[in-house]
Amino acid sequence: MTGSTIFLGLAVVGLALSLATWLRLRIAGALLVPTFLVGWLRGELALQMIAVEGLVTAFFLGLGVHREPSGQIGLALTALSWGLLVACHLRSVRAGRVLAAALAPLGIVPDGVVSPWHGTLRPFRFDHPDVRTIRNLEYGPVLPGDKGGRNRIDLYLPVAAKPGDRRPVLLQVHGGAWIIGDKREQGRPLMTHLASRGWICAASNYRLSPAATMPDQIIDVKRALGWLRTRVAEYGGDPDFICITGGSAGGHLSSLAALTAGDPRFQPGFESIDTRVEACVPFYGVFDFLDRAGDRRFAKMADALGPRIFKCRPEENPELWDSVCPVVRVHAEAPPFFVIQGSHDSLVFREEADRFVSLLRAASRNPVAYAELPGAQHAFEIFHSPRSAHAVRAATAFLEWVRERSRAGREAA
DSSP: OOOOHHHHHHHHHHHHHHHHHOOOOOOOGHHHHHHHHHHHHHSSSSHHHHHHHHHHHHHHHHHHHHHHHHHHHHHHHHHHHHHHHHHHHHHHHTHHHHHHHHHHTTTTTOOOOOTTTTTOOTTTTTOOOEEEEEEEOOOOOOTTTOSSSSTTEEEETTTTTTTTOOEEEEEEOOTTTSSOOOTTTSSSSHHHHHHHHTTTTEOOOOTTTTTTTTTTTHHHHHHHHHHHHGGGGGTEEEEEEEEEEEEHHHHHHHHHHHHHHOGGGTTOOTTTTTOOOOOOOESSSOOOTTTTTTTOSSOOOOHIIIIIIIISTTOOOHHHHHTTHHHHHHHTTTOOEEEEEEEEEEEEEEHHHHHHHHHHHHSSSSOEEEETTOOOHHHHSSSSHHHHHHHHHHHHHHHHHHHHHHHHHHHOO
């Protein structure tokens, strides 16, 4: 096999991957996770992908592949692939417009100053000179189903934070299909940004299935909220102003926590603790296990999750399944929500977020903002990219608006 033939094969693969990133694909079975990974990494790291493929192309050019017809076809396909990646990057850059439009009815204007090159050189660097971290504080006792360290919480604080500051607080809940994941892995761009602006941010673990059984996960999120309510003042936080966020399974748990303050089913042994939150910002959250939006012709969540997470079918315990579906728990006193979803999410479909937002807007007396980001895949905001930066700044603007709204309400009272 000649070098030009090998290059042509690589170019075909590269173009196929770029098409999979540009298009919205919904594929079940063994290709589900690979489809997500391709769209996620190439979508958020488009420029880095072009740079890597550019080095490979330069190597083959050095071998003279451009002199052969197959090599010339490979170069044309590579150029087309890179054009698609540039288009993906431009969608990421323009995400700020969509987020700003979602918040405009509330009079909120996010900080729109995001470089189109944001995160290009250091997408996975999250440290900040004005932020310090305290790790592995225990927010409660070890409970059955804990594989180790699931009762721990990390704090991200301004360097200058001290007891009595009464700084606003955010709890970040990680995702991972209620089966995997850790507090160190997600939400870092948002928490670091907020902490640099004076917030106290917390990231908590929770028990994971199959060792844990739903509703163990939401009980642990409530335990973390209870710990913050009683202990965050020691670190400079305001126990009367706690917000919550999370992505995927964390989007589900944060939304469920926001909608079920004081529900004794989820607060066994600590029913009197106030687990109310002031606002919720779920990213690509799961809002309904039972496909009431009718968007899943295949890969039904009940089929995939029932045996491992619920240990029962919906018809065997419908009350349990409904009790942990945010679409069922919407009500008039829900706190302000800002729901953020990607149009190209291949794991949690946008129709589910559409339905949740519609139900929440119909029921809640508080504001509900919704942004569907064109081209965004699942987990798009867990490292730095222009789209991630725009989402972080929009979430920050929304949370700080809620803070000012709460402060004004207290003063008026």
